[in-house]
Amino acid sequence: MNQVTPINTNPVDIQAPDITRWQAGNTGVDFVWQFDSGKPGPNVMVQSLTHGNEICGAIVMEWFLSQGFKPQKGVLTMTFGNLAAFARWDPANPGISRYTDEDFNRVWSDEYLKSNKNSAELERARLLLPFVDSADYLLDIHSMHEPCAPLMVCGVTGEGADKAVELSKRLGIPECLMYDTGHPSGKRMIERPHFADPNNPKTAILIECGQHWEKSSVDVARQTMLRFLIDREVISHEAVASHLNASLQAKSHKVVKVTEAVVAKSSEFSFVQPFKGLEVIPKKGDPIAKNGDETVVAPYDNTVLVMPSVSKQWKIGTTMVRLGQLM
Ligand SMILES: [Zn+2]
Structure with missing residues (x-):
């Protein structure tokens, strides 16, 4: 893959996937794919491209869909999030594709979604909302601006983060699991009310895979997604065994409360x-x-x-x- 070094930013060592073949979806909403096993089980959702410049999640989602994996139990939903932003992807200027009008991961309060405000991100969020709110478990795949070891954002202390930490520990990746304080500028998808309620078993986690455009971020995204789907029994271990990478297994966990x-x-x-x-x-x-x-x-x-x-x-x-x- 060609390495592109944009001005004033980190090198782009990975190539954005061509996801046009996934545009139609099978749900009536562009870039939303849902597979029902027909057997009882959880409704499990994976989202990539919440931020349009965080392409590692899109790479592994495109790979997963291309492989034709289907759920053995429950329902699996896969969404490419902020397509309008991703459409602006330019490896020579990767910062411009983060979002279009506003941060897609700050629009998820009921108050804001139901307001009469409008933006490209709000429009997309309103389309994705029924999928998010019917998910029992959500993995949202992100990456970071600066080079940093991967970390799992488990949500706000006292607002569903304990169950997210428990789920993350079972995945065995990454080493660092984080309770945080949220963002004053708005709610994230993982903070939807059912996920933020400590008494509701529905759980959301957000993986920060590493620096946006490092090759290792793709490995972390793939391993986290597969382990999440295996843990939730949507995919069998056998079905994806040849794609599991034991070297990314964390030897222990570092739990951090921001x-x-x-x-x-x-x-x-x-x-x-x-x-x-x-x-x-x-x-x-x-x-x-x-x-x-x-x-x-x-x-x-x-x-x-x-x-x-x-x-x-x-x-x-x-x-x-x-x-x-x-x-
Ligand atoms: Zn992000």
Whole structure:
């Protein structure tokens, strides 16, 4: 595959799939495929391309559909999410395809979906909503802006994240499982009410496979998807055994509870070391970064750095790192 190095970003080492043959879907909604085994079992959904520049999920979904795998139990739904954004994919300028009008993963509150507002993303979300809300289990496949070890976003503490952590532990991938605090700018798909209710067994997880365009992100996406489908018994282990990669099995799990975000207060922001993410700062009070005149220190022992920004360009107000407690 040709390597393209866009300006001011990470290299693009993977090639976006041609998914035009999947456009028609079989549900009446473009790019939504649903397979009913005819046997009792859960309704399981996998989504790729929530962000149009996060192509690893689309690669493995296209592969899965092309292989012709069908569910042995229950119902399997596969959706390519933000097609309008993905249609703008340009490896020489990969940032432009993240979304069209607004972030597709901030539009999922009932209040916003039912409002009279409109955007390309809201329009698509309203079409996908019946599939999301009838899913018992959801895997949403993402990747990250900066190179970072994969992590599973299990949702907001107290809002369904415990059951998502339990499910993720069974998958054995990735090592790092994260409780987070959500985003003030809007709800994610994994935060739909049935998933966010701790008393409802329906569960959603969001995998961040690694940097958007690294080859390893595709491997992580494939393994996570297959293990998720096997765990939910939609696909048998035997059916996909030759595609499983034991080397990606996590030896243990690191469960991290994000408590706060560090926001740049100054254009003079610098980390004390070139952190890559998921480092553990052992002692409370140890320095992490200079934020203008302030020193950002570890708020507790075993502070984990989540997604530190290594970008040379940021604005005041940009989240530079999230801090989490190792549990
Ligand atoms: Zn994403």
